[in-house]
Amino acid sequence: LLMRLEELGYWPAQLRITIIVLIPKKIGKRPIGLLVSLIRLWERLRIPEVRCWKDQNFRDYNWAARGRSAQDAVWRQSVCVEAATQRGHVTISNLSDLVKAYEMVPLENVWRAGLKLHLPPDILRMELEAFAAARTLLVNGVCSDPVLSLSALVAGASTQRTAYCW
Numbered sequence: 001l002l003m004r005l006e007e008l009g010y011w012p013a014q015l016r017i018t019i020i021v022l023i024p025k026k027i028g029k030r031p032i033g034l035l036v037s038l039i040r041l042w043e044r045l046r047i048p049e050v051r052c053w054k055d056q057n058f059r060d061y062n063w064a065a066r067g068r069s070a071q072d073a074v075w076r077q078s079v080c081v082e083a084a085t086q087r088g089h090v091t092i093s094n095l096s097d098l099v100k101a102y103e104m105v106p107l108e109n110v111w112r113a114g115l116k117l118h119l120p121p122d123i124l125r126m127e128l129e130a131f132a133a134a135r136t137l138l139v140n141g142v143c144s145d146p147v148l149s150l151s152a153l154v155a156g157a158s159t160q161r162t163a164y165c166w
Contacts, residue, residue, distance in 0.1 A: 002042050006122050009129075015039060016133035017146065018154055031137075032156030039130050046123050057117055102153040107131055110153065130154070 005011065015036045022029035035043070058065070074095060081091045107128050114124040131154050134146035 002038075002045065005042070006126060009122070009125050011039065011126070011129050011133070016129075018130070018133045018135045019143075020135050020137045022139060030155070033135065033154035034156065035130055035133075035154065042126065043130075049120060049123060053119055102155045104151070105153050106151045107153075108150070 015038055017036060019034040020031050021034060022031055062068075077093055077095055081093045084091045110131075111124065111128055115121065131152070132148070132150055134148055135154075136146050137144040
């Protein structure tokens with residue numbers, strides 16, 4: 001079934017729904033998307049391919065990678081700037097924390113970047129199809145009307161955690 005859906009290149013309308021729930025974090029709450037089980041199964045089955053692609057496309061400057069942290073990036077940058085200054089170089093440093101990053105990424109940009117970086121097109125297409133599904137916010141047992149968006153990744157998707165931290 002999943003192979004046939006990949007051949008078709010899209011999810012059936014019955015599967016094109018994402019429930020957005022708010023989970024607690026240190027300060028406030030953050031939204032994550034709960035995709036339909038069949039899509040989550042497909043994502044999990046494709047993780048080895050996505051990891052292989054990610055390993056082949058590793059970028060040393062990408063601190064949104066497994067085993068790396070924002071704090072490590074800050075300390076590394078601090079040491080590099082201090083060392084350069086000690087050698088008499090003029091330095092400028094800028095580190096930005098992307099607030100609401102997932103909510104601000106147009107899916108069209110992800111498509112172009114994925115193709116440019118040779119992410120397998122079938123995986124890219126199916127994942128973006130899932131990201132483009134109608135979203136319903138669930139708060140205290142009450143659901144909102146579905147909303148369509150082509151300008152946001154779904155935080156919580158399995159392949160997103162693996163691949164889309166470029």
